[in-house]
Amino acid sequence: MAWFARPAARAWTCPPEPAEAQAFHASLPGYATTPLHELASLADELGVGRVFVKDESARLGLPAFKALGASWAVHRALAERAANSGAPSGPVTLVTATDGNHGRAVARFARLLGQRAHVFVSGGVHPAASAAIASEGAEVTQVAGPYDDAVRRAADAAADGPATLLVQDSAWPGYERIPRWIVEGYSTLFTEVDAQLAAAGAGPPDLVAVPVGVGSLAQAAVTHYRSRPAGRPAPSLLSVEPEAAPCVIESLTRGELTGVVTGDTAMAGLNCGTPSSVAWPYLREGIDAAVAVTDAAGARAARALAALGVSSGPCGAAPLAGVRAALTGAGAEDRRAALGLGPASTLVLLSTEGADANPHHQEP
Structure with missing residues (x-):
């Protein structure tokens, strides 16, 4: 399993994103907060306290975040x-x-x-x-x-x-400049998660798992969770990408922005060979761990989410595949320690697309 960990990332801080994007989105016709599903069976499977899945299968009339x-x-x-x-x-x-x-x-x-x-x-x-x-x-x-x-x-x-x-x-x-604005737009998703967790009595998450292509959503996650007030616990951030396109893991391992030759993957939205130059400094400093997963693992995760009532395509299901890889199997105890997780931890998985967003054959 391709794995990278740097627990010191939780101590890094950065300025917050501007707050105007959320008000803009709220003014758009059809805007609604997307669901945050609590899935107790996944918490049992992963040996943690609570697991929530942010469901982006219907966002502003489109099937993805x-x-x-x-x-x-x-x-x-x-x-x-x-x-x-x-x-x-x-x-x-x-x-x-x-x-x-x-x-x-x-x-x-x-x-x-x-x-x-x-x-x-x-x-x-x-x-x-x-x-x-x-x-x-x-x-x-x-x-x-x-x-x-x-x-x-x-x-x-x-x-x-x-x-x-x-x-x-x-x-x-x-x-x-425009890629920075795109990242600002993603901040609305995390503001919603904050409010939804508070409403569920969960408090801040202990881990947030993010699917990664060029890294813009992960940049938004780092910016949101690493701009917390002093003294407030910072969650671990886990990036998940396909084994066919592990540009973020490769860059983190080398310590410099690195491109890779991509292969074929059902996770089409994550099949990117080079991280964004805007995202890279945030990923380098603020990501605690990164994992690459197989298409088969992504397909199994998508089926598991579907069985629990969450529509998720292979990219959206990648975070579940990633936390399964990180928290189970040989070496899981060390990986849990690197992520700072225990039996009472709260996990948030970002399911970034619905099953119909990018239709393709899924491997069994």
Whole structure:
């Protein structure tokens, strides 16, 4: 099992994200807090006190959490463009690359705001996911290569003229402002979790498990939980990624931003070869542990969640696969100690997509 641990991360702190995103999301038609399910049988299985699953299978009319980051970033980018007296008038084409959910979210908000969208879809994405993006009115370009290739194609297309705007959730030197806005948008999810845990009498979590592609959601988790007031316990943060695309584990192990050659995986939304340059400093300092899981483990986790009434695709089920790998089997006692977990601990797993978000065959 690919595993990395650095318990000192819990002592690291950073400034909080701006608070405006949550008020913006609350103003959108169809906004509602997504469910936080307590699953006692998983707590028994994992030998902890309580397990909660944040269910992002229906977020702002879409089957994944990506709507939070895309909506806030598109809002900020278009507002800034409108305020720029030198910007051309008329519709803008929002350009992005995707391995599924982010592209559909950008396309949805482009359509709602009277803009156009051009989405580059990486290889391995199910045709039904591409069709869902096209159903939002977007132009869809299929890219034969991996996600990183699609990102390069999108960036080139967005450079074609003043009527195009790149809205990408991965950052690199020279392109970091919009990815930061996307991360800000994800902060709404964690604010909701805080309130829901308090309502359940659970208090702050002891561990939060986050699925990782380029690391933007994990960056939002680090920012939220590492900006706690002094003296308040900080949870452990566990990143989970597919064995076919372990770019975060590789970067953490080497201590520097590192790209990997990706393989095939049912976890299409996590099939990314290079962490975001904006996310990397937060992941390096604030992630306690990282684990890579197999497609078979992800599929088993998705079936387990479905049996408990939670619709979750392979990416959304990855956190359950990750905590199962970390907390059971040979060496589990040492891994539990590294995460600071005991029999009364509270775990939060982020199920970032519904079963219908990225349809594909799941291995038995």
